[in-house]
Amino acid sequence: MIKIGVITASDRASAGIYEDISGRAIEETMRLYLTSAFEIVYRCIPDEQRVIEETMIELCDEQGCCLVVTTGGTGPALRDVTPEATEAVCEKMMPGFGELMRQVSLKYVPTAILSRQSAGIRGKSLIINLPGKPKSIRECLDAVFPAVPYCIDLIGGPYIETDETVIKAFRPK
Amino acid sequence: MIKIGVITASDRASAGIYEDISGRAIEETMRLYLTSAFEIVYRCIPDEQRVIEETMIELCDEQGCCLVVTTGGTGPALRDVTPEATEAVCEKMMPGFGELMRQVSLKYVPTAILSRQSAGIRGKSLIINLPGKPKSIRECLDAVFPAVPYCIDLIGGPYIETDETVIKAFRPK
Amino acid sequence: MIKIGVITASDRASAGIYEDISGRAIEETMRLYLTSAFEIVYRCIPDEQRVIEETMIELCDEQGCCLVVTTGGTGPALRDVTPEATEAVCEKMMPGFGELMRQVSLKYVPTAILSRQSAGIRGKSLIINLPGKPKSIRECLDAVFPAVPYCIDLIGGPYIETDETVIKAFRPK
Secondary structure, three states, X not given: OEEEEEEEEOHHHHOOOOOOHHHHHHHHHHHHHEOOOEEEEEEEEOOOHHHHHHHHHHHHHXXXXXXXXXXXXXXXXXXXXXXXXXXXXXXXXXXXXXHHHHHHHOOOOHHXXXXXXXXEEEOOEEEEEEOOOHHHHHHHHHHHHHHHHHXXXXXXXXXXXXXXXXXXXXXXX | OEEEEEEEEOHHHHOOOOOOHHHHHHHHHHHHHEOOOEEEEEEEEOOOHHHHHHHHHHHHHHOOOOEEEEEOOOXXXXXXXXXXXXXXXXXXXXXXXXXXXXXXXXXXXXXXXXXXXXXXXXXXXXXXXXXXXXXXXXXXHHHHHXXXXXXXXXXXXXXXXXXXXXXXXXXXX | OEEEEEEEEOHHHHOOOOOOHXXXXXXXXXXXXXXXXXXXXXXXXXXXXXXXXXXXXXXXXXXXXXXXXXXXXXXXXXXXOHHHHHHHHOOEEOHHHHHHHHHHHHOOOHHHHHOOOOEEEEOOEEXXXXXXXXXXXXXXXXXXXXXXXXXXXXXXXXXXXXXXXXXXXXXXX
């Protein structure tokens, strides 16, 4: 069974102060994108770098998620530490993801440059940071997801198939 | 009172061999941009990484500048060490600033890719590296400044207002 | 005599399992680009970070190559370690090269974001990572090479002249 991790890093959502609509938006997007059967492993945690790192490690190493998508904690504020946690647990960073997501978000808001979101590889798992806002989540996923199934092929993960009427996975011949 | 730091890193300007027109260009641009009252804290120093770091720390921690803008020292030459100094004193790097500034400069010159300029957060201060040439300074500031006041809000700095006929600060609702 | 290093990082090409058409593509492109006399120093090695680092050091420090171009090992797979080797031997990283190359490759394939290629400075040498596919090699070199001769000027290397009907080197006045 393909497993996809969703981590919401948010002090307020994890304290129950508001509902985690961002994490749900990622899950819904995955259900629209994928025709392969998959299971979501969901965690909603505070903006603590150590907790984020431990959760990423659990989802990659113990749960065996081939893809872990985070939302929240990518801005410049003191409690925004998701990119630092990502870099700490990954062996390889993938700068192209953050570059493309910021470029796409810049079409909508000039504050897109404040997002420090990145992506990286831990073992056989790809970790991608998304911004916190549901609307930006879909814009960013639409931009980078065509490259995700092939990336997971290359790191030894499962073969993921998408609904081509929604999003087309690209695999070079 | 809002304080904005301007650091010119240049062996020749700091030795008095030529006038620092780049530092003055930043100050003039700030006077055009901002309607909030502010004070410039200006330093012109040699391209020594230790000196640049100490000056950034002084302007952020002692002077309390919410924004520190540097010019010079971002190229590939041996004495170009401003990005390294910036990274050394910042807790968080903001890759979107450098990406956007290089993209904008690429419209004018293919050598824009040689600029290693970056940005980062130290405490309640945003540090932005600009290139050394006055013309590029304005192009780069015009590109990134719409996101600067909101960034300073997010890190706990003062509320900065701009002259919207010159540059429009964007704050998401 | 101007020396240009070409490093192919490939387990299979270095084991003789297939021919190194990528390394040859770089050499051919240099012959098309340059009117200055030059010599190619060629190495085809396995995807071992230590070996790649040692080869880069040899080509920069002992052979005196002003430019070292690599191909291969920039993807997300376990054996792809060329960007890590590059970062380990360089004093300065040049993020603008990777950004522009990924942006150009994105016009052709959405998987361009999977390429982690970078560039950096070691002493008086510029090291540039290119992707592994011959077609992408030319696209990427066409994008960044206009800035290469001026970069080599700035780090104290030889004055390189190009055939302007093929590629135009840009040197700011």
